[in-house]
Amino acid sequence: MIFLTLLRESVVFALNALRVNRLRTLLSLLGITIGIFAIIAVFTAVDSMERKVRASLESLGENVIFVQKWPWTFGPDYPWWKYMNRPLPRIRETKEIEERSESVDAAVFNGYIRKTIFYNSSFVENAQILSTTKGYEKVKDFDVQFGRFFIDEEVETGKPVCIIGSGIGAALFNGEDPTGRELRLYGQRVTIIGQFAREGESMFGNSLDNMVVLPADFTQKYVDLETDQVTPMIMVKGKNGITAEKLTDELEGLMRSVRRLKPGADDNFSLNEVSLLTSQTESIFRVFGTAGWIIGAFSILVGGFGIANIMFVSVKERTNQIGIQKALGARNWFILVQFLVESVVLCIIGGIIGLIMVYIGTTIASSMLDFEFVLTSSNIILGLTISAMIGIISGFIPSYSASQLDPVEAIRSGI
């Protein structure tokens, strides 16, 4: 009970100090405020970007291996000249993988082209056309807003049907249900059978929002899908319970067999998986985090000295009061805790102001940049922890010196 009374008194003292010497206290708090703002703003930005990258990576597909000509990651001794001469993935190879593998749930060939699409007098320039084979719905997660996805027969026979992204739907049909309408592509009429639900921007440009998905057997009548210009790839998803490692091992052997590579010959394909990118992005964000940490550490250090200074001034100003408190029976620890709580409360106020600044900053940035910055609860806890820690560390020495004052000398100092 006495502790609660003490705590309340100390908080009142701290708020009084803030009220009585408003300018002086606010200037001293500025260090902590700027420090917390710097650290938490950087952490918030890094966390938000990391979350966005992770979401984009997950949208590439979980437990999916990408068979491609080029690897996604490379070191300093990157032998690009070797990769240049590699053959491209083929539709025939996709079928062989699916037929011969025991671990594969679905193997899908994808090719990307940019093309202008027309609907009556409206058109969308440079729309991304994705040509795909049977099983795309197994390797990629998506929702269909209007209509439906392909049935196997449509894909296998190369019917002139397509599914459009929400961005294309908004541009050509003002967001209305487009099913049954016909687009003009390669001089052909292509019936829209569905529209994907909105996915949002992806950092890797693989969002379905601005895509038109067509059966590869239809597209390849007009375009060669096995050239570098269409970035051909085979997406392979493993069966349930098959690990990415096992799938990669099997695919490596299978692709070598399909391409008839001799023992000892280098692979002429790359097996890319999302985890490769995840580990790379993690190291990049670690650098950003460390930079923010160093900048913030210096700001906090300066802020800590400011708080220590104001606490020494506070003790000096109230020496007489401390003497009277001690003369009336106040114990050393009572005086110590009183000043320590005051210091912590001041720092937490500084920290809260810093966090409010971060919150305002993230709200403004989110509305201006079409990118969601989120001030997470873990960052709020971190900001308050740092504030309290600085309050304790920088306030302890002044508080301890106050608690050790001789009551007689302390009362005399005020006369």
Added chain:
Amino acid sequence: MGYTHYTRPKSFTVVCVVGFLLVILGMPTVFSPDTRKLGDFYPALYGALISLRFIGYIGLWHYKRWGVEMFLTTFVAQVIVNLLLTSVNPVGVIYHVFIFVFLLFHYKKMDRNL
């Protein structure tokens, strides 16, 4: 009322200076990316331990018994937390045990007041 004057041995000064330096160097690790990865509440816990350790060293600087008690409390708490997170640093543990044994030799001679 008689006052006993306690003088801090030079070895204590060395321990305290090294301790203060370690605490100051340890402060930025509270909000380092590695610490944050251990869990949402770990920075808060680690920050509290660092602050208490700093206070403990001030106690040792003033040759107070509560400094030794604070040192022991923070050390044990740190070891428990690290064990739970399976991130124990054996060098750190040996160093702190060594310092604690050293402090125990002086404990009885130290000031028992705040």
